[in-house]
Amino acid sequence: MELKEILILTQVKGIGPAFFKKNRSRLICCDDCTNFIKEVNEEAITEYQVYEKVAERVLTDCKSLGIRPISCLSPEYPKMLLEINDPPAVLYIKGNETLLNKVIAIIGTRHSTPLGNKIAERLGEHFSQEYSICNGLVEGIDEHSIYFNGKITSKAIGIISGGLNYPQTCSKAHAKVIDDVLNAGGLIVSEYPPQQPEDKYSGSKASRIQAALSQGLILVQSGIDGGSKYTLATFSKLPRVLGVIHFPTSEEYQSEKFEANRVILSEQKDGIARFVGLKTTKKIELTSIIPIQGKADYDIFSSKINKITFQTSLF
Structure with missing residues (x-):
């Protein structure tokens, strides 16, 4: 068709x-x-x-x-998207689509703290050497994971909640970040026709695309009621690798702004279920939940992703 x-x-x-x-x-x-x-x-x-x-x-x-525009029937449609229950019928993309080959999501609250911002920048700088960095390009952790050392990475993938005529469909602040991503050689993705404006529901829907396109996901900072739950709700049902920032020596880490991190790491799958609103853990398919405190943990996270990628390529 x-x-x-x-x-x-x-x-x-x-x-x-x-x-x-x-x-x-x-x-x-x-x-x-x-x-x-x-x-x-x-x-x-x-x-x-x-x-x-x-x-x-x-x-x-x-x-x-x-x-x-790429139809879900096309052989060029990202195969990882087909793993979720409701992949978009049509994916609209603009920019460097080769970035879809190796992707992680770095996500967190829009109301980030200095500690969260600093960690997001370190993660983005490190992982962008090997992976594309995917998120919604909103303020807070999302932006700090793609802007570091005074410039934006060339390996950013933004999943936006409006059509790709973004000067008309998105806020001015969001459109500025999208411009930066494209000018740096990145990629912008949407499931909406070019002229469709973003609304209060489209952001949470777009989160499932972030999750599906990413082989691994790192939660930098979130309160227990944070919007990151929408991305993690989809991601947790996939056999992939979750990293969660863990910084117990910091007083700031003990605040409510990191509560979701602490709950997930202390309660594991039960904590994820509580955060994303699942009644049981039966649908959680994650292969690993990795606390991330420093660069040694970065290597563990990458090795777990690469192991899954290799195993998948065998079939």
């Missing part, structure tokens, strides 16, 4: 990301989207021409703005 037909299907009520994953094999073999519309929502077929015009406008916008 062509990309245009996929874009038409995304507009039909009752057809969402989970539908595309469940029916991916059928969709790959099918040239006509009308049968799927009739199957899910027969009345929607009357709006086909409207859906078609919207799809054509999206494709035109992508071409004019230098955005590459």
